[in-house]
Amino acid sequence: MMTDAEKILKKKTVYKAQMDRQLPKAQSDALWQEAKERLNGYMMRYSSLPKGVHIHTDSRIFPASAVYLTLKDVMGQEKAYSVIENAAIEGCAGIEKKLSGAMRLPGMKGLFVSIWDPMTKKVFGANNGFKNVFYPKKKGEYRMDVVSCPYFRYFTELGCPELTKIFCENDERIYGNLPGVKFERTGTLGKGAERCDFRMSRI
Numbered sequence: 001m002m003t004d005a006e007k008i009l010k011k012k013t014v015y016k017a018q019m020d021r022q023l024p025k026a027q028s029d030a031l032w033q034e035a036k037e038r039l040n041g042y043m044m045r046y047s048s049l050p051k052g053v054h055i056h057t058d059s060r061i062f063p064a065s066a067v068y069l070t071l072k073d074v075m076g077q078e079k080a081y082s083v084i085e086n087a088a089i090e091g092c093a094g095i096e097k098k099l100s101g102a103m104r105l106p107g108m109k110g111l112f113v114s115i116w117d118p119m120t121k122k123v124f125g126a127n128n129g130f131k132n133v134f135y136p137k138k139k140g141e142y143r144m145d146v147v148s149c150p151y152f153r154y155f156t157e158l159g160c161p162e163l164t165k166i167f168c169e170n171d172e173r174i175y176g177n178l179p180g181v182k183f184e185r186t187g188t189l190g191k192g193a194e195r196c197d198f199r200m201s202r203i
Contacts, residue, residue: 005040008063014087015067022079031070039066042158052127056150060167065158072160081162088166092173100178109180109202116142116200129153133195146196152189164190175200 019028042062071080131148168188175183187193
């Protein structure tokens with residue numbers, strides 16, 4: 001029977017593929033096993049987190065940290081960072097492609113902007129470990145700031161705050177070039193700003 005850590009990393013083949021490109025297969029396999037053990041430790045250490053926070057820690061924060069820190073011990077920070085960053089770039093490209101196609105459907109641009117309010121409150125709200133500033137609604141526009149974030153919090157606790165930057169940039173990778181909508185941002189917690197600002201609008 002697979003452990004939770006094994007189930008999680010089974011879905012993170014994009015990390016393993018990046019490792020296989022930079023390391024001999026036997027070494028990559030051995031480090032992957034070490035990452036599973038490290039991830040299992042995180043799952044036990046943080047088992048009491050609220051369910052909403054686990055949505056982010058278990059699917060993104062903990063596996064990225066486990067793989068990165070395991071590789072960093074062997075490859076150094078720069079190469080280990082490139083594994084996580086390149087995996088993020090590859091994964092976001094697929095999501096961006098699908099969204100770009102959807103944006104060309106009639107009415108989709110307006111719908112996309114309008115669903116940001118309920119979507120962010122459900123997935124990136126207080127129950128998920130975020131602290132937000134929500135702005136008054138305007139037609140064709142959505143604005144929100146994140147002033148406290150579990151990504152920055154737990155990456156920092158685990159000793160790899162630099163990974164926060166990758167996940168901040170994923171928003172720009174996915175939403176930055178969608179047809180018919182404009183995503184604007186001036187700073188993020190992961191890059192040293194006091195908040196992560198989101199502004200999505202139709203163009």
